[in-house]
Amino acid sequence: MNVLIVDDSAAMRMMIIKTLRQAGLNGHNFAQAPDGAAALEAIRKAQPDVVLCDWNMPNMTGIDLLTALRGEGIRVEFGFITTETTTEMRQKAAAAAKDAPTDWVAVYVDDAGTPVAACACSKEFVAYAGSALMMMPPAAAKQAAASGAVDETLASSFHEIMNICSRFLMSDHTPHLRLATVSRRGAAQGLAAIAPAATRKDFAAAIPRYGAGQLACLVT
Numbered sequence: 001m002n003v004l005i006v007d008d009s010a011a012m013r014m015m016i017i018k019t020l021r022q023a024g025l026n027g028h029n030f031a032q033a034p035d036g037a038a039a040l041e042a043i044r045k046a047q048p049d050v051v052l053c054d055w056n057m058p059n060m061t062g063i064d065l066l067t068a069l070r071g072e073g074i075r076v077e078f079g080f081i082t083t084e085t086t087t088e089m090r091q092k093a094a095a096a097a098k099d100a101p102t103d104w105v106a107v108y109v110d111d112a113g114t115p116v117a118a119c120a121c122s123k124e125f126v127a128y129a130g131s132a133l134m135m136m137p138p139a140a141a142k143q144a145a146a147s148g149a150v151d152e153t154l155a156s157s158f159h160e161i162m163n164i165c166s167r168f169l170m171s172d173h174t175p176h177l178r179l180a181t182v183s184r185r186g187a188a189q190g191l192a193a194i195a196p197a198a199t200r201k202d203f204a205a206a207i208p209r210y211g212a213g214q215l216a217c218l219v220t
Helices: 010-022 037-047 062-071 087-096 123-134 140-148 152-171 189-198
Strands: 002-006 030-034 049-052 079-080 104-110 115-121 178-186 197-209 212-220
Touching: 002 010, 002 037, 010 030, 010 189, 030 037, 037 049, 037 062, 049 062, 062 087, 062 104, 087 115, 104 152, 104 189, 115 123, 115 178, 115 189, 123 152, 123 197, 123 212, 140 212, 152 178, 152 212
Parallel strands: 002 030, 002 049, 049 079
Antiparallel strands: 104 115, 104 178, 115 212, 197 212
């Protein structure tokens, strides 16, 4: 098993490895990272089996690392090693551990063309919201939600919905943004640049007569 230890203290990293080996984990491989940013790059290159991470670190905290991983759809086992045990911190960790919907992703850019926000959507949300906009029969929408099949007409309708969503991602404190791309998760461009620094909000959207789907909004 490959284990990544993430802590800004080299002495603490060595202590954790020593403790794990004394506990009987001698046959496992241990790698180290000094902060969340370095850990994120390491995990992208070679995903370990387990990540054991400190909470407070420079450059990128442990909770920001977990949020970035889940935002990118990386499902590595993740645990915190910390003396911080407040209820609020536990709630933050549980929320960050949730997977973002990853079937379809809309990426938004600012006036300079830099990715600044994204909406990750489940196939159910794509099917139901896109079908509702076109007033397709609910039965056809349910078939699309079950299969994940999105034809050109449904994709065009969903693109328009994501374009409308750009209004909800802007405020007096955010730059002007516009929809750049809408694509399946594997083809999404710019999401990796957004996720590490983004604030994430998850929503369950119920479309009357059709069904419910999930979407996660990430804004830097």
